[in-house]
Amino acid sequence: MKKHFYTAIVFLFFCFSLIMPQNNSMKQEMNLKLNEKVAAGFANLALKCVQKEYPNKLDHVMNNAKEVLSPAAMHPAFYGCFDWHSSVHGHWLLVRILKNFPGIENAAAIRKALNENLSAENIKTEVEYLNQGNRKSFERTYGWAWLLKLKEELTGWNDADGQKWNKNLEPLANALVESYISFLPKQNYPIRTGVHPNTAFGIAFALDYARKTKNEKFEKLLIERSLAYYNADKNYDPKWEPGGEDFFSPGLIEADLMRRILKPDRFVKWFKNFIPAINKSKNLLEPAVVLDRTDPKLVHLDGLNLSRAWCMAGIASQLSETDPLKKILLDSSKKHAEAGLANITSGNYEGEHWLASFAVYLLSEMK
Numbered sequence: 001m002k003k004h005f006y007t008a009i010v011f012l013f014f015c016f017s018l019i020m021p022q023n024n025s026m027k028q029e030m031n032l033k034l035n036e037k038v039a040a041g042f043a044n045l046a047l048k049c050v051q052k053e054y055p056n057k058l059d060h061v062m063n064n065a066k067e068v069l070s071p072a073a074m075h076p077a078f079y080g081c082f083d084w085h086s087s088v089h090g091h092w093l094l095v096r097i098l099k100n101f102p103g104i105e106n107a108a109a110i111r112k113a114l115n116e117n118l119s120a121e122n123i124k125t126e127v128e129y130l131n132q133g134n135r136k137s138f139e140r141t142y143g144w145a146w147l148l149k150l151k152e153e154l155t156g157w158n159d160a161d162g163q164k165w166n167k168n169l170e171p172l173a174n175a176l177v178e179s180y181i182s183f184l185p186k187q188n189y190p191i192r193t194g195v196h197p198n199t200a201f202g203i204a205f206a207l208d209y210a211r212k213t214k215n216e217k218f219e220k221l222l223i224e225r226s227l228a229y230y231n232a233d234k235n236y237d238p239k240w241e242p243g244g245e246d247f248f249s250p251g252l253i254e255a256d257l258m259r260r261i262l263k264p265d266r267f268v269k270w271f272k273n274f275i276p277a278i279n280k281s282k283n284l285l286e287p288a289v290v291l292d293r294t295d296p297k298l299v300h301l302d303g304l305n306l307s308r309a310w311c312m313a314g315i316a317s318q319l320s321e322t323d324p325l326k327k328i329l330l331d332s333s334k335k336h337a338e339a340g341l342a343n344i345t346s347g348n349y350e351g352e353h354w355l356a357s358f359a360v361y362l363l364s365e366m367k
Contacts, residue, residue, distance in 0.1 A: 034363045039097045040105050042356040045345070046090040047106065049081040049353045050113055057083045059143075061134040074129055077122040081353045085143035085196070089357040091117065092150040095165070096360055099157060111161055118165045127171050130179075140183065141202025144176045148209035155212055173209075177218055180206055184221060190229040192254070194246030195300070199229060201248055204257040226261050230254055234273040238281045242288045247303035247358075249284065251275055252311035264318045271315060272325075279325055284308070285332040287339035299351040305340035306358040309333045313366045337362060 034042075056071045056079070071079040078087035094110045104110075130138065151173040154166035190199035203222050210219035236251045255274060259267050278284055287308075288301040312333035319326040340362070344355045
């Protein structure tokens with residue numbers, strides 16, 4: 001068994017060697033892209049779980065005894081992959097891979113799963129669930145953000161199935177946009193955690209969606225709330241990172257949002273005031289270490305390495321070529337990417353039900 005494990009690790013590094021450039025050009029070093037072989041492997045991880053009902057961790061407030069229901073009964077679209085939000089971003093992964101590699105070997109299996117799960121009737125049930133009592137905080141805002149990212153991915157895709165899935169998802173996306181619009185003005189303080197409720201992440205993906213769909217009202221609110229929460233932030237101390245179950249860096253995910261909002265020159269000034277000593281911070285620049293990938297919380301740190309990688313690459317994209325910090329961030333981003341990508345297929349469901357989504361986002365966003 002140990003021999004097979006190391007064989008799998010060697011094969012994984014070989015696959016990623018096809019993606020990772022081999023020269024010393026900083027720009028090319030960070031030009032990490034998916035190839036079809038690796039994408040098919042990631043898609044298979046999602047296909048193994050988007051229709052796997054158990055084990056399942058529900059975010060469910062029961063209003064009465066009649067609501068003691070199975071995951072599939074409550075969430076016929078997103079019952080798989082251990083929890084609702086992981087199922088949503090598993091579906092996003094399948095859509096993005098299918099868009100980028102339409103002739104991929106598992107394309108038929110991807111379309112079959114998406115057709116079965118993203119039916120109009122299933123989405124109607126998901127919306128009805130949201131409209132029940134005691135659902136205001138359901139998946140707020142991590143699951144909301146990934147649902148809008150899925151809808152964003154489908155928007156404008158010239159594909160007959162994709163257009164059908166996009167139309168089917170419209171009521172659920174609209175309901176969650178209204179949830180954001182209702183909630184954010186009442187949220188006086190941002191949630192700065194390194195896990196699901198993180199406000200900056202929830203706004204960042206929502207902002208991408210608002211811009212893709214040209215929803216100016218929604219975009220305006222998201223920008224206003226971001227500036228209210230974060231514009232005055234300075235002297236962030238990274239010594240408290242990482243937390244033991246983080247899959248986001250609270251500091252870097254905030255900066256990843258602000259680089260979407262501020263003009264480059266203003267962002268650079270804001271960022272250097274926000275984390276002034278990042279070039280000396282081993283806590284942020286060195287990948288996190290995972291000691292037990294069978295633990296569902298500890299394995300979050302593999303995701304932290306992946307999200308840090310995309311955050312640092314995004315931040316670096318706003319810096320000038322002559323800024324020494326640019327190379328520091330890109331080098332650290334590459335190091336984090338390698339650490340995270342090496343452990344997507346650990347053989348443990350605790351990580352395999354969600355990490356591939358982070359990997360695909362990282363590899364397809366870092367351009």
